[in-house]
Every structure is written in structure tokens, then in C-alpha cells.
Amino acid sequence: MHASSFRATWLSLALVGLWADSARPQDPPAKDATADKTAQNPAKSTNPNLPDLYPKRPGPDPIPAVALGPVLPTHPIARTAPGPSWIAADAAALPKDRKGIWILDFAFKPVRMIDVDLPGKGRRRVHYMYYRVVNRTGKPRMFVPQFTLVADSGKRYEDVVLPQAVKNIQAREDPTKELLGAVSIMGIIPPSTKEGVDDAVYGVAIWDDVDYKADSFKVFVRGLSDGYQNIQPPDGAKPYTRYKALRADFTRPGDEHKPNEREIRIADPAYEWAYYP
Secondary structure, three states: OEOHHHHHHHHHHHHHHHHHHHHOOOOOOOOOHHHHHEEEOHHHHOOOOOOOEEEOOOOOOOOOOOOOOOEOOOEEEEOOOOOOOOEEEOOOOOOOOOOOOOEOEEEEOOOEEEEEEEOOOEEEEEEEEEEEEEOOOOOOEEEOOEEEEEEOOOOEEEOEOOHHHHHHHHHHHOOOOOOEOOOOOOEEEOOOOOOOEEEEEEEEEEEOOOOOOOOEEEEEEEOOEOOEEEEOOOOOOOOEEEEEEEEEEEEOOOOOOOOOHHHOEEEEEEEEEEEEO
């Protein structure tokens, strides 16, 4: 099952939450105790015999606060370089970014493969990217990532929901850290505010049935920033929006009949920030 349908539903609920939050009335100015229980009688202007004040009628219940998503579990790590097997993306803003956007810190390992038993499909070899995210923006951020693998043939693969594969990958990469898959990774990342320590969320993107004939492929990661660009084509075509995303490039020279993850190599440069539709 693809994560895209879950992601679309989750985003719809989040937008409803944002609307409810923006629609909530501002706190009224402070009033004395008498004013809280009574109000001016507007009918007194036509009938002087009426009392100056009359009891207030109860108003509607306040709009309850809406949680945009669960708070994701984090793991404390030293705020240093992630290690030789990791690629850390520079989270600094680019000159083409609009002012005031936020960008999450993202580090990933090169794409690997693992065998897993899939319901109805038997034992399969899937591709995956193990990654971690840190929120150094100072505020909680909603994280709804989208991982798309694009082969050199142009064929696209979206990350899939494979709970058993997530368990196998966690056991392989680091059994001590809770690993989140395509659906469980959607939620709020709390800000990392400790001195010298980061609170990291660990996740994995998984792709099934990737063509072994591909000699290279790219992985596009959206959801790491709120950056976007509204594009007005010069020919008068319909305007569209591009979103800030990370693109990681990989090569895989080797035998399509005997695929091996050691043949997957990170390109140089390993990644690029850009804006994509």
C-alpha cells in the first residue's frame, strides 16, 4: 500500500486543524466581576423603567483546541557530525528561498536493500533509505514527508507501507532507536533546544519492485521545509507551485540478475536542494 493516500488524508485533517485554530476568537479584554455576570440593557433607551443591567445569557461553547498530529518520539544524540556512513544535508537557507522559511536538519544513509516476506508476494528484496530528522527551528513543526525514487528510465516509485520491513530494518540499523515508517512518521517534531544535544526522529523510506536494470536513480524528499515558489509561465499557461525539496543522486553499475546493495553508490555531489512541482 502506498503512503500517498494516507498522506493526503492526514494533510486534509491538518488543514482543518489550522482553520479551526485561526478561527478561534481572540481573548477578550479583562472585565470586572459585575461585567462578567451582567450586560447593559439595550432596551432601556425606549423604556426608562427597565433595569440598567440584566443577567447575561450563556454563549456557545468555545472551539476546542485541535491537535495537528501526534508528537513523534525522539532520541537524544550529540550535536556533532553524524558519522562516516551518514550524509548530512546543509539546512542553511538558499539565496532563492523566500525570507522566513523553516528547514529541518536531515541526514541519511545511502540506499540499501533488504529481503522481507510480503503478504501475498512471498520473499522480496526491497530498497530503503534510513534517515534521521532534527528540528532546530525553535518551534514545533508538522512533518509529512514524501519520498519518491525515480529511476533513470523515468519510472517513479513512492514509499510503501511495509511494517514487517520496518522491523527488519530497525534490527539491522539500530535496534535501540524506534524506527518510523511511511505512515507512523507523520506528526509533530518538537524543537531541539538542549545545549550540545539534538532530539532526533528516525525514519525509513521503503520502495518495492524497483527495476534492477536502472544504472542510476534519484530520491526526492519533500516535507523538510515550508519553502515554495509560485510560478507564472511566460506563455500565459496556468500558474503552478514548486516546493522546496532535497534530491539525492545514486548510481548502480552492476548485474541486473544479481543485484547487490554494495553496487549502490552515492553521487558527487550527494544531494541538492531545489524547487520541484
